[in-house]
Amino acid sequence: MEKRYNVILFGIQENKEADEVVQAISVAFSITPDKARALLSKTSGTLIKKNVTAEIAKRYQTALVQAGAKAKYSPSTDSAKKLELTPIQQAKSTCPACGQPLEDEEGKEAQAVCPHCKVVIAKYVVNQQRKDEEKVVRERLERIKHVQQEEQARQRQQSEDEARRKALEDRIRKQLGLPAAINTRGRLISSAALMLFLGVGAGIGVSKLFLGETGKLPPSEMQLSIDMLNGMPALEIPTSTENQQLSDPDTQALPGASPQEQIAALSQTLIEKTIKPITNGSALMSEAPSQQIISSDLSDTATEPVNPATPPPQFTLIEKREDLEWDTYLLEQARFSADLDELKQSQQLAIAIQQPSMRYQALLFTVLGYLRLGQPENASSLLDAILDHIASISSVDHRVAIATGLVPLFVEANQPALATRVLKQTESWLTTSGVADRVAETWARLAWAQAWLGMSDSAITSLDHAVSALDQLRTDQARIEAISQLGKAFAQLSERDQADKILSQGQTLAEAIEQTATRQAALEDLARAWVEIGHLQRAVAIGQAIESPDERDRFLLALLERQALAGHSFGLPSLAEMINSVVDQAFAYALLGRTTATPEIADAHFQHAIRITDRINEPLLTKLALQASIARLQSRTNDKASVALFRRAANTLQQSNLTTAQKDASWAKLAANAARARKLAMAENYLRKIATTDVATATQADLEEVRPIITIMPERRPQS
Incomplete structure (x- = not known):
């Protein structure tokens, strides 16, 4: 035994x-x-x-x-x-209530009623099970209550801080003789509002104050930049072209009502429409599950790889979870190049980004750079080229998702006229093209962007269209995606209570979905929405409720990665501790080190990540790949330590007893990560150690792709 x-x-x-x-x-x-x-x-x-x-x-x-x-x-x-050799027939069972042997006076076992405490055994067991279930539920609800109390305290503190900052700003403005602020996110008065309320002609006149005259550019580096942009591949995603009904008389905004009353009415209608799940939603699902950012390679015992009998379909140098970090680094470098007025290099770095939304956001740094240099014609022409390229994407909902994501950048750069141009183009796509099952989600995205620009009336109208379209949705997943976007839109309109109610109702709906994959995808959408409106703990609670340990770790690591690379580090160390897989937890701490501004804290995170990897003995391939990834992340903050970790991994690989094929795969991983750590000479050295022709060819091709990107990066690197 x-x-x-x-x-x-x-x-x-x-x-x-x-x-x-x-x-x-x-x-x-x-x-x-x-x-x-x-x-x-x-x-x-x-x-x-x-x-x-x-x-x-x-x-x-x-x-x-x-x-x-x-x-x-x-x-x-x-x-x-x-282990004692006690005969089975002599083993005595005991009463679950009093613990006494279940035997009667004649030595015969009494199964139904305990002869000592007279308890009916079956009823007692059932009652005990119910008590245990009640205990589990009570403890879960107590944890939820604890999280909610923490979130309420955080919101109160945030409100107090905002009120204090506003009072301080008003006092300083009064001292300086400046007018009251009108360019806040809540009530932005700009050429955007004039464009809507005064008409296109007057709006263009105001826009010229920001952009100047637009016209054709002479052959120059600007024209070369547009040619480069036009050579960038567009997303090709099939979509339906059927027309959609925009509003429903039952859900239209109340005429004559205040914006707050209209929002409350829309919120109530939305909640009523999301009470019950779509019964046939699972059968109608035609879209593949969303691609996952993070995948766990190893169980928390770190003894065997996942699915060892199933080889990967093809040789890959960089795992998908590392792509987000590389794209984020390119985005940072594009911004830094634009700040240095190296606009051509900034655009080249932007085009190298694979994630579409991040790519177009990086291109805006060049647009803003032209404005900063006093070249509004170049800025306008490049923005037109960007919008034309977005318009070439066949899927309207993807067009809208990318375009609306540009609005906050323009608002933060105090360029409302450019944001208005983007929104007008976005609205034209919505009103002239069908968006199939995503019509509600897409109108909600537009409302969110309009709220960013302070266009409350337009945002309410878009919300009206979105709520009306909920009845047209054919799947639970589509409904949850729409609810997630609607929650973010309400939050952006400063209606946080309504946003919380909407997302909570959506979470109840998602948890009732029977199909596991659909339910999981729906909950992940809601978790992202909770994070974006500032409720990280609500998103974490969704992850902790996942039953599968591997799926739970994947979810938590994806959540941590998105937050860390977005520069939001609050609460992430605790989140890293919730991850059970040693591989995923080590990568999580490396992400914390990569995004922490304080060098001492960053080094402490990396040292902890390395200590975790030291606990991994088998398989060695996993350990070496993880060390290569950590070394690349560490290069963003500490070059010397990064080089030391690369050399340590290389020495371990050199002295190992791995097969030639296994060594070649590890050398390729080291080369790919070293190249992305801007250590091309080290990457070339690893390439020369690869013996297998196919692996060497693939690695060489990867280095040739990365090399020109590295060579145009600024010499001085910005802190992440």
């Missing part, structure tokens, strides 16, 4: 904060903070798990130690008793 073990907890590690460990334990094991604190207070030893296999015991010990507790596992005495 397999040997069994007990897991024992011995309190908190000396170098850890008690509150942090309590929180980590309560989250990791789904218990209340008070219960976690009680368990940790007993330094003499508390039995956590009894009579389990060595694998399970090790996993519990690892989770406890990572959370900051002291823990060990030792052989169970119960397992030794099980």
Whole structure:
């Protein structure tokens, strides 16, 4: 019989904060903070798990130690008793209520009623199960209540900070003799509003104050830039061209009502329309699940690769999860080049970005650069070329998603006239083309962008179209995507309470979806919406509720990666601790190091990530690939440490007993990551060590693709 073990907890590690460990334990094991604190207070030893296999015991010990507790596992005495040669017929069962043997006076076992406490065994077991279920539900709701209380406290603090900043700004404006601010996100008065309310003619006149005269450009670097842009491939996504009804009399905004009343009415209608899921939604799903940013290569025990019997379909140098970091780095470099007035290089770096929305956002840095240099004609011509290129995308909803994503950048750069041009083009796509199942989502995107520009009336009209279109949606997934966008639009209109209600209703609807893949995709959409309106904890709660450990780790790591690379680091260390897979957790800490502005904290995150990789022994391929990825991320903040980690991985690979094919795959990983770390000489050295022709050819092609991008990057690198 397999040997069994007990897991024992011995309190908190000396170098850890008690509150942090309590929180980590309560989250990791789904218990209340008070219960976690009680368990940790007993330094003499508390039995956590009894009579389990060595694998399970090790996993519990690892989770406890990572959370900051002291823990060990030792052989169970119960397992030794099980090895005794006791005849089965002599084994005595006991009463679940009083613990006494279930035997009557004649020695015959009584199965129905306990002879000691007279409890009906079956009823007692059923009642106990119900109590256990009630306990689990109560603890889950207590955790939700705790998260909600934290979020409410954060919102109160945010409101107080905003009020304080506004009062400070008003006081300083009064001292300086400046008029009251009119260019805020809540009430923007600009050429955007004039364009809508005064008509196109007057709007163009105002726009010229921002852009100057537009006309044809002479042959120049500007024309070369437009030619480069026109050579960039467009997204080709099939779409339906059927016309859509824009509004419904039952959901139109109330005539004569205030904007707040109209928004409240729309919100109530929206919530009423999302009470029940679409019964046939799963059968009508025709779209493939959204591509995943993150994938887990290894279980948390780090002993075997996932699906070892299924080889990858083709040789790949860079895993998909690393592409987002590379695109983010290119975006940062494009912005930095534009700040240095190197506009041609900025545009070349932007075009190298693979993620479409990020690519077009990076191109706007060049547009803004021309405006900063006093060249409005060039800025206008390049913006026209960008919009023409977006218009070539066959899918209208993808056009709208990309175009509306540009609006915040123009608003933040104080260029409302350019934002208005983008919105007018976007609205024309919506009113002249069909968007099939995504009509509600697309109108909600437009409302969100209009709210960014302070166009409240236009945003309410767009919301009216979006809510009306909900009845046309044929799948649960399409409805959830629309609800997610609607929640963000309401939040952008400063209607946070309404946004919370909408997204909460959408989450209830998503959790009721029967098909697992559809339900998971829907919850991920809602999690992204929660994050974008500032509710990270609500998104984390969605991830923690995922039953599959691998899926839960993938979700949490994807969430952390998006937040970290977007520059939002608050709360992410705790999120990293929730990840159980050692591979994913190490990458998570490397992401924290890559995006942390303080060098000392960044180095601490990277050192922790490297310590986690040191616990991985097999398979060595996974460990080396992870170290290569971490070294590339570390190059963004600490070149010297990055080089040391690359060399360490290379030395390990050189001395290993891996097969030639395995070594070649690892050398290719090192070369690809070294190139993206701007260490081309090191990458070339790794390339020369590859013996297999196919792998060497693929690696060479990858380096040739990266080399010209690296050579045009600025010499001085911006801090991430």
